[in-house]
Amino acid sequence: MTDVDFSVFYDRACERKGGEKAMLQRLPRVASNEEIAQTPDDRVLSLLTRCVFRAGFVWQIIDNKWPSFEEAFKGFVPLYWQQASPEVLEELAQDPRVVRNFQKIMTVPVNARMIVEVAEEYGSFGQFLAQWPNSEQAELLVYLKKNGARLGGNTSQYALRAMGWDGFVLSSDVITALTNYRLLDASVTSQKGLKQVQTAINHWHQQTGLPRSHISRILSYSVG
Numbered sequence: 077m078t079d080v081d082f083s084v085f086y087d088r089a090c091e092r093k094g095g096e097k098a099m100l101q102r103l104p105r106v107a108s109n110e111e112i113a114q115t116p117d118d119r120v121l122s123l124l125t126r127c128v129f130r131a132g133f134v135w136q137i138i139d140n141k142w143p144s145f146e147e148a149f150k151g152f153v154p155l156y157w158q159q160a161s162p163e164v165l166e167e168l169a170q171d172p173r174v175v176r177n178f179q180k181i182m183t184v185p186v187n188a189r190m191i192v193e194v195a196e197e198y199g200s201f202g203q204f205l206a207q208w209p210n211s212e213q214a215e216l217l218v219y220l221k222k223n224g225a226r227l228g229g230n231t232s233q234y235a236l237r238a239m240g241w242d243g244f245v246l247s248s249d250v251i252t253a254l255t256n257y258r259l260l261d262a263s264v265t266s267q268k269g270l271k272q273v274q275t276a277i278n279h280w281h282q283q284t285g286l287p288r289s290h291i292s293r294i295l296s297y298s299v300g
Contacts, residue, residue, distance in 0.1 A: 084257075085295050086294055088298040089295075103294075104289050107241065112241055115201070115202035116200070117200055118151055118153050120154075120201045121153075122149075123238055124187050124224070124232075125145070125152065126235075128226045129145075129175055130234070133175070137175070138175065141173070144173035148168060148171050157185055158189040158192050160188075169181055180226065205241055210243060211278050213236075213243040214270035214273070214274040216243075217232055218270070244289065244291070245292055249297075249299040250295045250296045250299075254276060
């Protein structure tokens with residue numbers, strides 16, 4: 077557990093972002109568990125795929141093309157895509173409506189299968205996420221990386237944030253803030269590093285009552 081008071085980061089973030097009011101207006105939206113539970117599985121697959129394609133690419137290009145992605149992937153229905161034939165995937169790799177990266181296209185059936193299997197047990201992937209404790213995000217990230225495709229690194233973190241699930245995103249600024257105060261001495265791609273991050277953020281959540289996603293964003297604002 078950390079003995080660093082979160083006010084250190086909060087005050088610095090306010091200073092860097094033009095005051096408390098301006099800083100608070102920049103914080104991410106946090107959805108209720110009810111909202112997350114109601115997220116349709118096709119929207120989950122769409123979001124995961126969008127984050128996969130954004131990784132290592134210019135986000136704006138992917139976002140601008142996303143209506144065409146939706147058309148090419150027929151609305152991202154997991155039951156269809158979990159069993160998509162190699163021929164269908166190869167055709168998509170030549171389709172100008174999408175970014176023609178075959179390796180990333182190949183993630184869609186894998187992630188669709190994960191969503192379908194989870195939905196069989198929990199009713200939907202959204203319901204699965206809604207019941208997962210926010211205090212145990214590190215374990216959720218390990219689960220997504222193990223059972224999905226290309227969902228390691230920040231990809232699944234950004235997807236969870238976009239859904240409104242209350243968790244951290246390990247941007248370079250967040251990592252710097254934690255490292256500067258010796259709260260992180262392992263790679264954030266390791267389970268040890270993820271646990272260290274989780275411990276610090278859970279402690280500050282208990283200390284301040286702030287959502288974990290807000291704590292994460294404020295950490296980043298205290299640096300960048």
